[in-house]
Structures are given as structure tokens and as C-alpha cells.
Amino acid sequence: MIDYSEIDDIPGTTIFTADRARRGYHLNQFCMSLMKAENRERFKQNERAYLDEWPMTEEQKQAVLDRDYNKLLELGGNIYFLAKLFASDGLSYVQAVSTMTGMSVEEYQKMMLNGGRSIEGWRSKSKGI
Amino acid sequence: MARITAGVTTSHVPAIGAAIDLGKTEEDYWKPVFAGYEWTKKWAKENPPDVVILCYNDHGSAMSLKMIPTFAIGIADQFQPCDEGYGPRPVPVVEGHPDLAIHIAQSLILDEFDITMMNELDVDHGLTVPLSLVYGQCEKWPTKVIPIAVNVVTYPQPTGNRCFNLGKAIRRAVESYPEDLSVQVWGTGGMSHQIQGPRAGLINKEWDNAFMDRLLTDPEGLAKVPHIEYLREAGAEGIELIMWLIMRGALGDKVRELHRFYHVPASNTAVGHLVWEPAAA
Ligand SMILES: [Fe+2]
Numbered sequence: 145m146i147d148y149s150e151i152d153d154i155p156g157t158t159i160f161t162a163d164r165a166r167r168g169y170h171l172n173q174f175c176m177s178l179m180k181a182e183n184r185e186r187f188k189q190n191e192r193a194y195l196d197e198w199p200m201t202e203e204q205k206q207a208v209l210d211r212d213y214n215k216l217l218e219l220g221g222n223i224y225f226l227a228k229l230f231a232s233d234g235l236s237y238v239q240a241v242s243t244m245t246g247m248s249v250e251e252y253q254k255m256m257l258n259g260g261r262s263i264e265g266w267r268s269k270s271k272g273i
Numbered sequence: 274m275a276r277i278t279a280g281v282t283t284s285h286v287p288a289i290g291a292a293i294d295l296g297k298t299e300e301d302y303w304k305p306v307f308a309g310y311e312w313t314k315k316w317a318k319e320n321p322p323d324v325v326i327l328c329y330n331d332h333g334s335a336m337s338l339k340m341i342p343t344f345a346i347g348i349a350d351q352f353q354p355c356d357e358g359y360g361p362r363p364v365p366v367v368e369g370h371p372d373l374a375i376h377i378a379q380s381l382i383l384d385e386f387d388i389t390m391m392n393e394l395d396v397d398h399g400l401t402v403p404l405s406l407v408y409g410q411c412e413k414w415p416t417k418v419i420p421i422a423v424n425v426v427t428y429p430q431p432t433g434n435r436c437f438n439l440g441k442a443i444r445r446a447v448e449s450y451p452e453d454l455s456v457q458v459w460g461t462g463g464m465s466h467q468i469q470g471p472r473a474g475l476i477n478k479e480w481d482n483a484f485m486d487r488l489l490t491d492p493e494g495l496a497k498v499p500h501i502e503y504l505r506e507a508g509a510e511g512i513e514l515i516m517w518l519i520m521r522g523a524l525g526d527k528v529r530e531l532h533r534f535y536h537v538p539a540s541n542t543a544v545g546h547l548v549w550e551p552a553a554a
Contacts (some may be wrong), residue, residue, distance in 0.1 A: 146355070146417050146429070146482060150501045150505075151428070151504065152502060154504060154505050154509075155471070155472055156470045156471030156472030156473075157467065157469070157470050157472050157504070157509050158469060158470055159424060159504060159509060160427055160428060160509075161427070161429075162341075162428065162429070165338055165341070165427045166326055166546035169338055171438070172333065172337075172338050173337060173339075175333070175334060176334075176337050177464070178358055179334070179355065179357065179358055180355050180356070181356070181360075184341040184358070188418050199280050202301075212472070213469075214323065214470060215531045217469055217470060221321070221442055222333060222426060223426075223468050223469040223510075224333040224334075224426055225333040225338075227333070227357070228333070228357065228360065228393065229358075230358075231357060231358025233358050236288065236539055236540070237287060237293075237468060237540055237541060238290060238541060241469070241473045241541055242474075243468060244471060245470075245471050245472075245473050245474060246468055247364075247472065251475075255474055256474055256476075256511065256537075256540075256541065257538065257539050258525045259476060259478070259538075260465075260474050260475060260476025260538055261375040261467075261472065261473075261474040261475045261476060262304070262476075263475060263477050263480075266472050266475060267505055267506075268505075
């Protein structure tokens with residue numbers, strides 16, 4: 145068996161494993177469907193009805209409606225697929241990504257301009273480094 | 274005989290493509306990013322290849338999760354830029370080189386790299402942003418392109434060592450093609466970045482610069498670096514850097530550095546860029 149202990153030990157990070165790709169399959173395929181302009185239009189008109197066309201779990205559907213990206217990662221979403229959802233909302237990567245950090249867009253942008261998030265303290269949950 | 278004449282690596286940040294498409298390259302935020310490519314644009318004009326083998330990854334744009342090939346090669350005549358949710362980028366269609374692509378695919382498979390052949394492949398920012406950075410805005414890309422798509426999205430990705438050896442096998446394949454063609458190999462993606470979860474925004478300048486140094490002087494050692502180090506030190510999405518090892522493997526043992534550039538930030542990402550050429554052993 146693959147040992148995930150080190151991967152799971154990275155703080156604030158959800159690695160998109162083959163197992164998550166399986167669990168999030170329909171969620172991610174739904175996101176991809178938004179690459180078509182006519183689907184984006186239909187989704188915008190009635191998000192819930194559009195989601196109900198997909199065999200996703202209720203939890204996944206709710207997290208999409210809430211645009212809760214951390215939750216979507218946990219439920220098998222992958223950020224590159226989720227990007228189709230925030231792109232449909234007209235958000236840039238920076239705007240959407242910052243929502244996962246607990247920072248405002250401005251704070252997040254400022255951090256990036258100052259050289260990004262330092263890795264110190266973000267290497268290992270168990271070692272606290 | 275076809276020859277590998279140069280290698281290029283570059284980040285392929287989507288926002289860079291948007292900045293080019295929307296005419297923002299002179300803005301204060303973007304100016305220093307594009308300044309790092311001025312040398313390359315001039316070099317690219319003076320050294321036009323016949324074909325670029327462009328190693329990139331699809332970002333859930335053309336390939337979905339229906340099938341997850343570890344390595345895939347585009348053997349079509351043409352590759353269309355995809356609509357990633359913002360509408361397709363206003364860039365030219367990418368022209369392929371089916372004959373060389375099929376030769377490479379066959380050669381790789383017989384060399385025990387079981388690459389997936391794609392007769393249809395729309396290409397996303399991973400492939401078009403590097404072309405825009407090197408060739409700017411144009412009516413037609415000045416080179417043919419053979420896309421090689423690497424799974425860097427779903428773990429486990431291929432190892433760095435596998436990518437390094439794939440580069441070597443690409444070199445053997447190119448050198449066994451009878452027509453006299455100048456071929457460049459590009460590795461794209463990276464450098465350090467993470468665009469998900471509470472750790473998003475991670476940048477690791479020391480690691481990135483050490484990566485470029487080792488790629489030059491100690492590629493065998495660098496190829497042994499395990500996935501966990503990329504994921505931890507360069508961010509969850511920094512693992513794209515394994516694709517730079519394909520370029521390195523393709524250039525042969527000795528290389529000469531022509532140009533290097535590093536800048537933070539572009540959007541969420543550390544931008545790294547290299548132009549190297551094979552050196553006589
Ligand atoms: Fe990428």
C-alpha cells in the first residue's frame with residue numbers, strides 16, 4: 145500500500161490522490177461541463193437544477209452552491225477543475241484562491257507582492273515546522 | 274538527421290496569458306515579468322526551430338478525469354486552444370507535426386515508454402502561455418509544436434527520474450528521425466506555487482533557485498528527489514517542475530546556460546525561465 149502519512153502531514157494542503165480523483169469524479173466532471181458557454185448560462189439560470197443533473201452527493205452540491213472551496217477540496221474536488229466554477233463566476237485565480245486562506249483578496253495580494261507565503265511553519269503538522 | 278538544438282523551461286501561469294491578451298504587459302505589476310523574456314524573444318527570432326516538443330500538463334481542460342494518461346503525445350495536424358471558462362484565448366491554432374510525432378511515439382514505445390497517442394487534443398494555458406511568452410502576439414505561431422502532456426494533477430505523478438529518462442528517450446527518438454530538422458524541447462510549469470487550501474500562496478525562493486542550479490549541474494541527483502519534497506517545499510502545484518527534467522534529459526549530458534530568469538510573483542506563482550543549449554561533451 146502507498147504510505148500517505150507524509151503527504152497528509154503537509155499543513156493546509158489537500159493532495160489530489162487517485163482515491164480523491166475517484167470520489168470527486170462527478171464533481172470534477174460537472175466543473176468541466178462549465179467550459180461550454182451554453183452550460184455556464186444554464187447553470188447561472190438555475191444552479192440547483194443544473195447540479196441535480198449530476199450524480200454528485202448532496203454535500204458536494206451544497207459546497208458548490210456555497211462556493212466553499214476548502215470543503216470542495218475535501219470532497220474530492222481538484223483545484224484545476226474547480227477553476228472552471230470560479231471562472232464562470234468571473235473570478236481570477238487570486239480572487240478565488242484567497243478565499244481558502246482566511247485572508248481578504250487585498251491581504252493575499254499583498255502577501256504575494258512581498259514574496260509569497262514563507263514556508264517556515266508550513267512544512268509539517270506533526271513536527272510543527 | 275533531426276537534432277535537438279535548445280531547451281527552454283518556463284512557468285505557464287494563466288494570468289500571464291491574460292495579461293498578454295488584454296494588453297497589460299506594460300503595467301507596473303507585469304512589466305518585470307515580461308522583462309525577463311525580452312532576451313528570449315530576440316533569441317527565438319534568431320534561432321527559429323522547425324519543431325518544438327512542448328512538455329506541459331492539461332489542467333482539467335481537455336483531458337478530464339475520464340482517462341488519466343501519465344504521458345500523452347499529440348499526433349494531430351492541429352490543436353485548438355480551449356475555453357477554460359473565460360472563453361478561448363485569442364491565440365493562433367497550434368500546428369502539429371504528425372510525422373515526427375508518430376515517429377517519436379513509436380520510438381518511445383519501443384524504448385519502453387508506453388506513451389498514449391492523442392489524435393484529438395485541445396490545448397490549454399499550459400501549452401499556449403509558453404508560446405505567447407516566447408513568440409508574443411502573432412497571427413501564426415512561427416513553429417510547429419508536438420504537445421507532450423504529463424499527468425501532474427493526480428497523485429502519483431510520474432517520478433522525476435521517469436521524466437528525466439523520458440527526456441533522454443525523446444533525444445534518441447529525435448536523433449533517429451531522418452529529416453534534417455531543428456527541434457527544441459520545452460519543459461513548462463512551476464516554479465513554487467500552491468493554489469489550494471489554507472497554505473495557498475506558498476513560495477520557496479531558495480528551493481526554486483537550488484532546483485535550477487541542480488538541473489544544470491547535477492540532474493541525476495535532482496531526478497532522485499521524491500514527490501513529497503516537491504509537494505512540501507515547492508507547494509502542491511509546484512510538482513509541475515518534474516516536467517523541467519524532461520527538457521534536461523533531452524539536452525544530453527553537458528549543457529550551456531544562455532539565459533536565466535526568476536521573479537516573484539505572477540498571480541500565485543514564482544516565475545522561472547531558462548534557455549539552454551546542448552554543449553559538446
Ligand atoms: Fe500548470
